[in-house]
Amino acid sequence: MAIRTKEIAKTYDPTPIEDKWYSWWLESGLFHAEVDTTKEAFSIVIPPPNVTGSLHMGHAFNNTFQDIVCRYKRMNGFNVLWLPGTDHAGIATQNVVERELAKDGISRHDLGREEFVNKVWEWKEEYGSRIIEQMKKLGNSCDWERERFTLDEGLSQAVRTVFVRLYKKGLIYKGRYIINWCPRCHTALSDIEVEHEDLKGCLYYVKYPFVEGEGYLLVATTRPETILGDVAIAVHPRAEKYRHMIGRKVCVPLTDREVPIIEDIMVDPEFGTGCVKITPAHDPNDFLVGQRHNLEQIQVIDADGFMNENAPAYKGLSILEARERAVEDLKAQGLIEKIEEIDHSVGHCYRCHTVVEPYLSEQWFVKAKPLADAGIEAVEKGDITWIPEQWQKIYYQWMENIRDWCISRQLWWGHRIPAWTCAECGHITVSEEDPTHCEKCGSARIQQDEDVLDTWFSSALWPFSTLGWPEKTEELNYFYPTSLLVTAFDIIFFWVARMIMMGLEFMENEPFKEVYIHALIRDEEGQKMSKSKGNVIDPLTMIDKYGADALRLTLAALTVQGRDILLSTNKIETYRLFMNKLWNASRFALINLEENCSEKPLPDKGELRLHDQWILTRTQQVTEQITRLLDGYFIGEAARMLYDFIWGDLCDWYLEMSKPALKGDEGESRVKNTQAIVEYVFKTVLKLIHPFIPFATEELWHTFGFSDDSIERSEWPKASSALIFNNALSEMGTLQEIIRIIRNLRAEARVAPQQKVERVILQTDDDALKALVSANMDMISLLAKVERVDIISDSDKKPHGCLASVMTNGEISLEVGSLLDIKAEIERLEQELKSVEKDIDKMEKKLANENFTSKAPQEVVDKERGRLEENKNHHQRIADNISSLKRS
Template sequence: MKAIELEKSYNPKDFEDRIYAEWVQTGCFKPASDKDSPVHECYLNKSKKSSVSKYTVVIPPPNVTGVLHMGHGLNNTLQDIVVRYHRMKGDDTLWIPGTDHAGIATQNVVEKQLKKEGKTRNDLGREKFLERTWKVKEDHHNTIVKQQRKLGNSVDWNRERFTMDEGLSKAVRNVFVTLYERGLIYKGHYLVNWCPRCGTALADDEVEHTDTDGFMYHIYYEFEDGSGKIEIATTRPETLLGDTAVAVNPEDERYKSVVGKKLKLPLTGRVISLIADSYVDKEFGTGMVKITPAHDPNDWEVGKRNNLEVINILNPDGTLNNNCPEKYRGLKCPEARKLIIEDLKELGLYKGEEKIKHSVGHCYRCSTVVEPYLSDQWFVKMKPLADKALAAWKNEEFVFYPRKWENTFTHWMENIRDWCISRQLWWGHRIPVWYCECGETIVSREDPVKCPKCGADASHLKQDPDVLDTWFSSWLWPFSTLGWPEKTSDLEHFYPTTAIVTAYDIIFFWVSRMIMAGLEFTGKSPFHDIYIHGLVRDKQGRKMSKSLGNGIDPLEIIDLYGADALKFTLSYMCAQGQDVLVDKDSFKMGSRFCNKVWNASRYILGNLEDRTLIPVADSDLNELDKWIYTCLDNAVKNARAAFESYRYNDGASAIYEYFWNDFCDWYVEATKLSFKNGDDHEKDRAVSVLLNVLEESLRLLHPYIPFVTEEIYSKLPLAQIVENRKKAGGQKILPCEEYTGLLVTAPYPEEKSSRINKEITERFETLKELIRTLRGLRVECGIDPASKLHIAVKISKGSSAEVIKEKTDMVCLLAGISKVDFVESNPEKSIGAVGKGFEAFLLVDESVNKEQLRQKFTRDIEYETENVRRSTNKLNGKFAEHAPAEVVQEERNRMEEAQRRIEKLNSYLKNL
């Protein structure tokens, strides 16, 4: 047959887009149970004989206004790898794509656009504003889809969902009304987290707390009767305008005599009481605390216990309102703080300030400082839902990978607070509540046409202006995407889903809530496997962000190296439970591996010239072939175990070591003997085995590097490989006759214990050790790689090293040896090294310049002696006393390694 040409250089731009389009066009990403799936006939045949497992994953929906960053790249890559594996494994596999409407973020994008035009949303009105927001959504959505296709996501695009599409909107309304009917949703006047910039309430877990430099301000409050003054300390002096008490601990002996007295509240003309409450820590500061119920969660609780007045001093935009003295009204908090301190100084009521570092809450979307704010909001009672989730966890209805995240999950669940679900936005799911002029509140799954109480028509009804928290739709994602609340075939077949793959920073936001929603509305956990991966950080361990300028665009990496290089690098570096530290150069590793796969395949396909592919039965395999099949099966075993336990880096390491080391560096190189010395039948046999191993290896590699393996696979003479396998009684490509010809739907290799030969493995490991030893001696002695060396080998009888006598030609080929002598004693004028069952000697004859070698060893000994001297001085000096223990140990290791090398070099000199 003719040689099959691959391009000389690996260039993913030549084929990645073309291959992805073919995958989508042929329906390869559809579950096998779909009638128009290319492997549907296989699914039917298999399901007749036994049940077919399913594997379902819903993608964590990216915000529709965003662009995919490297964190998305990691998350999408990990899902794609495991989805491709289960598809090839023969499971009925479905990966559902979609996007999230991202209420706050999307509205911010549109409002920024309007601000540049000198407008606000109020200038447009709600309807026009929403029309514009939908257009922005469409533009960004198209960008995200293009990026996901570039990454190679093998999602079923026919099932793509959006959190505000018709079906999901129906699910959201249904859930709100159902929870309301069950008494789990209520409205109340409560203190909430408020973002002045976004103009909306936030849930507790949407507030990011960061340590911030600030001040503790010390202020005096005078007693109304003129009997003196007290000292309080606060980080926010402006909030004193809303104080309604000062509290002390009831057990604090210092202040028992003043409890109940009145205090003049500075700058306000108001009088407040000095009360006793156990909340106050008498050991902290002066033991006196100002109480501002409307602007501090702890003070809110103190106020409720003591029936204190609640005075809100803020407008929704974060400025001071009309409850404050006129001179402060309309000022932002930092401006008001500065003016209030000046006024307190004039009154002699300001003692001073001290620098501190304290935790300050910021909006998770815009990083504005969050203010506690009193307002009417809708809440979900979370404890009943959390109790069900904890019970399901104890029953192992879902499992975390790694298990350490269970502690995070259970701690949050056991200490959960009610969830504020209303947002003061226009973009989002409108709260399905209407208020009639007669005072009736209507909560309905459908828009009401009249008031059930007074009979007034819809013109007398006003819908609640707020929308629901974005996460209120996202927590339904695993079942709403499958058609719930309708009883769809997808819901019946694919729910519960199998796994969720996400980063640890949204365990609270999303994972925990999905579990609660799934149990509450379907009676089942929405998934069994919860794989929590780390975050992508820069090489210094910093989170990637625009402000630091350390972000990496996945598309830039794909443009440089290809999607496979990105995918393989991220998976190889993704150790379970750890963050991934990368820079742009990190992805060269994945690119080199893809190049290795390409070049090895190109060499094998190029050797088909004038060769005839023949059936190769197990009895036709030589020892070298049996060894590589043992390596292949071990790699299959390790890769499958890694997939099943979500240990991506273990799987990547297993296939990397197998393909680069065992297959390319040893097997392919060793088979050159067959092409060099064998007759035509041996050459045909060798190339046939090579192709068989390559075909199976490509299937092994595919989930990690899908594009390059698919491109190479398409060049294989697959029909002939399949036919020859049938004749030889070997494995078919698929368990049925239907086959798409595409690697994406080919079966994942299975471990065949019958092919694993421990004795052969031991023999070849010894052979490899000898060759590595000889290569090391060549480097150690500085001998030209092109020089053919003369060696002697002494072998222990009955050991695995006996293989060396049988494979002398392989030793010569792979170690660059011209002659091998087998000896019983150590030869003179030689340099030796010991291995398992053998001693190898480099003979110093006319092929080696003895004097040049002596000079090199002498120079190396002098160099290493200086290293020992330097390390000894450091370890005996102040360095050992002051340096960290691990640094001292590293220095000690360096010294010991130098001493070992000196000993070895001296032995070489002696042998010379």
């Protein structure tokens, strides 16, 4: 039997508790999972944070959600594997190390590839575990013994195997293509790594003179510097006004080039003048047009974002400098008809925010459509469930319109592409093992491709590569497919869709059964958090100030499926106060329980008072509801319900009502009975809220002496029908209504909180209500601070000078003649009524304003509606009191 600790700190201090129990959990192997076919597996792979990263509030929420689910599943008997790890983050990590080297005036090229990669590994060993340690501060119950890194030897083998198999299947190819290029990071980017931002720009209307005859063709462009690479002018086939011009030639301004006028359906006849300049080397749509019409590709911008030798008069100028010079030259030649200011979308690198340049380059690609078709079918069949369901449509839209995936990156840090080109015959050898000679001609003069793979390529294999694939391991057989993926909506295409495609291709099974997509965390005004706005809330700072449990509970309680979370430090402080409340309630309970935790049987119904029956019934209800909510991943609703139940039902009502019994005022048997109930309810409550606040509940679990083992190894509570007393809910509800009404009347009369009033009057002819009040007079007296309740019939006259309030089947009155100047009180209440009416009118106008209701965040609108409802209720109470006092 565990020993109960009667002594407990007077104030709640999370720091020593959290450090102590996390170390104990690790030492006891609480989070480690081995294959056990006698148990049902539940597995999650963590979205691997970048090795360069630091814990931010998005991580904190994502990790808290997963941790709540994992702890809940362990208590339900599942064999839970929460597999952690980090991503090598090719672009980000290489940039970090290059910046460090630059401080000493060294570039990666000075070191050479091998030495530079060694430097990155040294950096990773020194700093790469930082975010892992931060995740532990949050309380993550990951199986740290199975931690993986996307450049681990085993994962690297998986990456090679996948590349080779896709290549041999014809799904990976190398080709010259327009890609998104970051001139700062010097690498290709996939479409979804480009962040678009609306910027001010100009639309330049440029004259292209006909080679033969008078006149010109007017073309609108936002990029006059690329005119130097024009090889054609295109019009839409159905554009009647240009049909007669097709086949003619025009002179390209700023050059001596003559180019044809062609027709192509790519042209939008509604944009600009309906004519489009075709620059295949600098625009993805133009590139496709060029392929269809066999046009020359003239590249005029280099990899650094400067004009090259194909634009001799502009060579060495930056793109913006060349644009300004081109406009000046065009004006000087009389070739600009007009310039319009416009807002247009401009792509930026998701890492360094440099403007992305469409760039003609030789790259490696994955043919994505065959893989995407299988991914669509898996969701359509119901093999993968999306929560909330709305994200399924977004997934379909992207998968149905998917483009080939550019997977090569011009970096040194990452998985180097396992392809070797022969210097003799040009053949490419792709192999899982490093080849020594060309597989076609046998030459030893082969050179490995310089590029590395897109970081997301290795991340796409995460659910199965982390479990040992391509080896057929026990873990892979047991834990795959994983059970649940929890991630943010902004990486559905980066990661989720690609994991689905790769899992189906190589495991012939979906990588997870359910996908939970959570929303963003914003500030309390609904704005995205950013350093520039100064509204970032650092989770590590919040943990130091309020404790991990308070932060976790805040994030959980603010969660609503499909809605962004509006976070503020005030909200975290609110849940820190809840932690204090639970701690103090536990301290009160411990002081009033016996030394030994003896698991006394609960008393029979005949020995239970109304509030005993009620708390036992509510405990069963809450147990059943929390279980249902957590099974459906409604963690926000579950957290809020537990908050209300513990703070309200348990602390503010039941513990207060139990004090006389625990002190012995109701007899010895009532002491024992009440102790048994308190012990049972606390044991249940600690289990129910443990997944949300694991540190404090582990501490209290051992302090109560419920077990020497972790609370997480205890069984999840189950509701018992034998402990549900249906009448208790309605009767206790009526009793609470009476007490609240008396408290409100006392507040209206401005009676000091600790001052007892002599009496209140209940006017009713309801016999059941009379019996209820008579049986619980002591509880009304205790909680409403009233000496007695006099019960009179509806036909009886009330005394003069009363504040009254109507309740179900009766009316409660408080005599205030000796407490208040009734005339002055009526005047005060009438003034207050006018003030509240003004507030109501202002709020109703605000909510009737469509600009407010359509543009403000939903949470802000809901908050305003709630305030309006409160004011209306307040208005009604004031009006009732005025009426009551006037009748006196």
